[in-house]
Amino acid sequence: MPSLLFAFSFLPLGGSDVSAVERALASVRSENICADVRFIAADELEGRDTPSAGLRLAARYIRARLERLGFQPAGDDGFFDRYPLERSGFDLPACKAWLVRDGKSRELVFGQDYAFFGGDEHELEGPVVFVGSARAEDLQGLELRGKWALALDSGGGRDRQAWEERFQRIERVRSAGALGIVTAPDPSLPAAELGERDERLARSADWTGRPSLHAPGTATEAGTQAVSLALKSALVKELFGARGTPAVGADLGVRLKERRQRSTPEGLELENVAGLWPGSDAALTKEVLILSAHYDHEGVRGGEVYNGADDNGSGTTGLLAVAEALASYGPMRRSVLLLWVSGEEKGLLGSEAWTRAPTLAPDLRPVCDINIDMIGRNAPEKLLITPTKALEEYNGLTRLAEALAPLEGFPVLGSCDEYWQRSDHANFAENLKIPVAFLFSDVHEDYHQPTDDADKIDCDKIRRVVRLVVRILDGLQADTLAL
Amino acid sequence: MSSFLLALLFLARAPATAGPGDELRLARALETIEAHEIRADLFFFASDDMRGRDTPSNEQRVAARFLRARLERLGLEPGAGTSFFHEYPLQQRRIDPARSRLSVAGPGGELALVFGRDYFFPTSSDIAALDVEGAAVWCGKGEREDLEKAELGGRWALCQASELPVRRRGRYAEGAGALGLIVLPDPAGSADPASAECERTTAYALAGLSEWQAGSSAVFPQVCLSLDAARRLLAVVGVGAGLPRPGELRGTVIHDVRAGSGAIALENVCALWPGSDQVLASEVLIVSAHYDHDGVRGGRVYPGADDNGSGSMGLLALAEALVAYGPMRRSVLLAWVSGEEKGLWGSAAWTKAPTLPAGHRAVCDLNLDMIGRNAPEKLLITPTKALKEYNGLTRLAEALAPREGFPALGSCDEYWERSDHMNFAQNLGIPVAFLFSDVHEDYHRPSDTPDKIDYDKIRRVTRLVLRMLDGLQSDRLEL
Numbered sequence: 001m002p003s004l005l006f007a008f009s010f011l012p013l014g015g016s017d018v019s020a021v022e023r024a025l026a027s028v029r030s031e032n033i034c035a036d037v038r039f040i041a042a043d044e045l046e047g048r049d050t051p052s053a054g055l056r057l058a059a060r061y062i063r064a065r066l067e068r069l070g071f072q073p074a075g076d077d078g079f080f081d082r083y084p085l086e087r088s089g090f091d092l093p094a095c096k097a098w099l100v101r102d103g104k105s106r107e108l109v110f111g112q113d114y115a116f117f118g119g120d121e122h123e124l125e126g127p128v129v130f131v132g133s134a135r136a137e138d139l140q141g142l143e144l145r146g147k148w149a150l151a152l153d154s155g156g157g158r159d160r161q162a163w164e165e166r167f168q169r170i171e172r173v174r175s176a177g178a179l180g181i182v183t184a185p186d187p188s189l190p191a192a193e194l195g196e197r198d199e200r201l202a203r204s205a206d207w208t209g210r211p212s213l214h215a216p217g218t219a220t221e222a223g224t225q226a227v228s229l230a231l232k233s234a235l236v237k238e239l240f241g242a243r244g245t246p247a248v249g250a251d252l253g254v255r256l257k258e259r260r261q262r263s264t265p266e267g268l269e270l271e272n273v274a275g276l277w278p279g280s281d282a283a284l285t286k287e288v289l290i291l292s293a294h295y296d297h298e299g300v301r302g303g304e305v306y307n308g309a310d311d312n313g314s315g316t317t318g319l320l321a322v323a324e325a326l327a328s329y330g331p332m333r334r335s336v337l338l339l340w341v342s343g344e345e346k347g348l349l350g351s352e353a354w355t356r357a358p359t360l361a362p363d364l365r366p367v368c369d370i371n372i373d374m375i376g377r378n379a380p381e382k383l384l385i386t387p388t389k390a391l392e393e394y395n396g397l398t399r400l401a402e403a404l405a406p407l408e409g410f411p412v413l414g415s416c417d418e419y420w421q422r423s424d425h426a427n428f429a430e431n432l433k434i435p436v437a438f439l440f441s442d443v444h445e446d447y448h449q450p451t452d453d454a455d456k457i458d459c460d461k462i463r464r465v466v467r468l469v470v471r472i473l474d475g476l477q478a479d480t481l482a483l
Numbered sequence: 484m485s486s487f488l489l490a491l492l493f494l495a496r497a498p499a500t501a502g503p504g505d506e507l508r509l510a511r512a513l514e515t516i517e518a519h520e521i522r523a524d525l526f527f528f529a530s531d532d533m534r535g536r537d538t539p540s541n542e543q544r545v546a547a548r549f550l551r552a553r554l555e556r557l558g559l560e561p562g563a564g565t566s567f568f569h570e571y572p573l574q575q576r577r578i579d580p581a582r583s584r585l586s587v588a589g590p591g592g593e594l595a596l597v598f599g600r601d602y603f604f605p606t607s608s609d610i611a612a613l614d615v616e617g618a619a620v621w622c623g624k625g626e627r628e629d630l631e632k633a634e635l636g637g638r639w640a641l642c643q644a645s646e647l648p649v650r651r652r653g654r655y656a657e658g659a660g661a662l663g664l665i666v667l668p669d670p671a672g673s674a675d676p677a678s679a680e681c682e683r684t685t686a687y688a689l690a691g692l693s694e695w696q697a698g699s700s701a702v703f704p705q706v707c708l709s710l711d712a713a714r715r716l717l718a719v720v721g722v723g724a725g726l727p728r729p730g731e732l733r734g735t736v737i738h739d740v741r742a743g744s745g746a747i748a749l750e751n752v753c754a755l756w757p758g759s760d761q762v763l764a765s766e767v768l769i770v771s772a773h774y775d776h777d778g779v780r781g782g783r784v785y786p787g788a789d790d791n792g793s794g795s796m797g798l799l800a801l802a803e804a805l806v807a808y809g810p811m812r813r814s815v816l817l818a819w820v821s822g823e824e825k826g827l828w829g830s831a832a833w834t835k836a837p838t839l840p841a842g843h844r845a846v847c848d849l850n851l852d853m854i855g856r857n858a859p860e861k862l863l864i865t866p867t868k869a870l871k872e873y874n875g876l877t878r879l880a881e882a883l884a885p886r887e888g889f890p891a892l893g894s895c896d897e898y899w900e901r902s903d904h905m906n907f908a909q910n911l912g913i914p915v916a917f918l919f920s921d922v923h924e925d926y927h928r929p930s931d932t933p934d935k936i937d938y939d940k941i942r943r944v945t946r947l948v949l950r951m952l953d954g955l956q957s958d959r960l961e962l
Binding site for chain 2: 034044065067
């Protein structure tokens with residue numbers, strides 16, 4: 001108890017250290033941030049794709065800074081948290097389908113006769129039943145167990161509602177016990193439209209063959225997805241034959257066999273970068289405040305470098321500026337972990353890996369995460385946060401940010417609750433069950449474009465967001481935290 | 484002799500600028516040079532991912548941008564006009580097959596021969612941009628007398644392949660005033676020697692041969708034809724299947740266009756630390772280090788941690804120390820040059836067109852190359868007393884070195900011509916000195932890695948350089 005009083009007398013704002021925070025805030029310079037952004041978003045880093053040489057260079061640039069500033073390595077290999085990923089796709093030559101009629105089997109060519117867009121490995125065979133448009137009323141009373149449900153797609157539309165209807169259709173067919181849904185364009189559609197749909201089918205086949213990154217062993221998650229495939233227009237005409245569109249519930253007298261196989265996954269090793277700034281308080285130093293930012297982006301596409309100066313060069317260099325500010329501050333009472341994660345653009349893979357196996361010493365425990373992603377564009381006073389009051393996850397971090405933001409020229413924090421699931425903080429919340437907050441200054445015309453360049457960045461804005469983060473950290477030093 | 488004494492006295496007493504504040508400034512600046520920071524930088528600079536910073540390479544550009552980021556953060560001024568990058572062109576002699584033709588017009592029609600398939604260059608020095616047109620003369624076996632006897636002035640010499648090297652025949656033909664030389668295999672034979680013999684040259688020509696200064700001497704066009712091309716050519720010039728008789732091939736015009744493919748930009752990185760003295764600020768002390776190395780060879784990265792990651796990172800630590808020091812009376816230019824391993828390209832380019840602000844002049848250059856290996860107290864310098872170029876920089880270094888743990892500077896006079904300081908001496912006519920801690924078993928090997936570096940040694944060399952700069956601030960320099 002006396003020690004607590006003693007502490008309070010020197011740290012009037014619940015553990016805050018006024019002279020240290022002033023010193024730290026003064027060390028945050030927009031010139032420094034701009035210089036770092038120009039490096040991280042230089043064409044020569046080739047858009048920091050996961051995985052890529054440019055990403056590795058960015059990681060080593062961050063490491064050099066942490067080493068210079070005297071941070072403690074907090075990865076499993078020095079400053080690097082190495083995590084495995086796999087890259088796999090469908091083994092398209094091995095993916096096949098056959099139509100069997102009267103004992104005669106005909107092979108269908110992927111991309112030419114049919115296509116699928118995802119899903120698991122399987123081999124399924126059964127009779128094909130026509131289910132109209134697979135509306136609820138179409139399916140009523142039909143026995144679909146062990147059968148394929150062929151549905152016509154006549155409505156179109158690539159809007160959200162149309163997509164939702166498609167998902168619901170798949171789900172309805174699945175719950176009716178079907179092997180899967182087979183969709184085809186309504187043969188009565190105008191020829192031009194049929195041609196367009198067939199082309200789209202061929203194009204999406206390219207996309208299906210492209211390998212994707214995923215955590216080891218997660219390429220397929222058995223039983224989670226309904227089976228769906230699409231037929232080319234000519235093929236459905238042939239199936240219907242001269243009779244034209246059959247009655248709903250009609251068995252088409254043909255069996256469909258389909259085999260889907262994935263390629264052997266290629267093993268990759270990726271890096272998160274982790275630097276620890278140990279706390280000074282014997283007890284509180286075990287509690288770790290985490291700041292995270294992804295440092296990867298989209299790489300090079302079609303010969304153009306997607307520099308990702310704002311996404312997330314801004315957060316990456318902002319975190320470097322926080323590191324520098326912490327070096328000026330000296331130790332806080334609690335420990336601070338700075339974590340740069342990769343694979344965000346590929347599906348939050350780096351933060352997923354880290355939060356599944358945090359590289360913290362066994363006696364340290366994470367208490368919260370503040371994630372920064374895209375903080376260098378739009379109006380100077382515009383800064384968004386999630387979770388706001390509107391979400392049940394609203395917490396002390398948001399409250400603290402809201403209270404301190406006006407000191408840094410952000411009179412009111414807006415809401416980005418629609419991004420609650422869309423950046424790395426989501427993994428901290430879900431996997432570590434700790435309070436998180438996400439600072440974000442919104443998308444813009446250069447979002448995920450090759451024009452997201454360093455010269456468009458508002459470095460002073462990054463500076464102020466960094467200062468806000470330093471103030472938040474300083475405000476999280478009280479003996480007990482109510483987050 | 485008296486000036487030498489004077490210089491030593493200055494050193495021993497007050498470091499030139501006078502005023503007790505400067506000793507404090509120097510002490511403060513020396514303190515900022517830290518081994519662990521140099522180590523952190525070099526582990527970036529010489530990591531495998533930097534792929535040996537070859538000239539030219541993407542990783543070299545990354546290295547340049549790493550230096551720029553630091554210089555911008557430190558607040559040094561751009562040392563090449565408004566930029567930190569001094570760009571100089573690298574000529575790439577390359578043949579673009581789509582834009583290159585050997586065209587033949589004769590009684591039998593026209594023929595366009597394609598580079599790399601139909602015609603070749605016998606040596607890589609024959610790869611050049613040319614546009615030559617003229618009639619052709621058949622010179623038989625192309626012996627010396629055949630070529631000298633023929634009336635070749637303003638015409639192409641055509642001759643049969645033989646044991647005589649193409650280059651030698653080219654000299655005879657050139658001497659006889661020919662436009663160029665074309666060598667054909669025997670159309671009746673089955674051998675097609677040119678395609679195989681010229682394979683390497685063809686590969687070079689297609690990939691591009693880099694050289695810093697091109698076009699210094701005109702290239703005499705020399706071409707070898709494939710067997711198939713030889714037969715087609717003979718059909719066009721109208722002599723049937725056999726070889727022509729000596730003499731002019733009437734009506735034959737050979738038009739040779741080969742596309743050279745211009746230049747790419749290489750980068751030196753230059754930063755200026757402007758002086759404070761109204762007059763002396765125009766005098767620029769240069770400290771240089773090359774930042775390139777050997778790249779990747781045979782699949783192995785040559786990281787060049789010592790050569791010359793050590794000098795490059797030393798220079799970066801010096802930049803930081805200068806900021807702590809504040810402005811010196813004279814200006815200081817820090818120059819990281821590229822292309823050293825390829826033949827001192829970067830320093831040659833810079834010294835031929837120095838990027839100093841108007842009214843400024845270079846007064847000396849101190850070059851750092853490989854300063855991070857061998858015994859802690861071993862440091863070499865050139866020029867020593869043994870060379871006539873021995874100068875005040877060496878004297879200053881010799882006087883100050885013991886303070887940084889180098890009791891006596893050894894000699895590396897045998898390297899007097901072998902690093903970038905040479906270009907500063909030759910092209911700018913200024914005194915130069917070269918600090919070097921000698922070669923070692925990892926010199927120009929993939930094993931020149933950052934874990935073998937003596938970071939404290941780089942620290943001490945950098946401190947020595949700072950002391951030298953501080954010692955070069957008196958009103959008049961006797962170098």
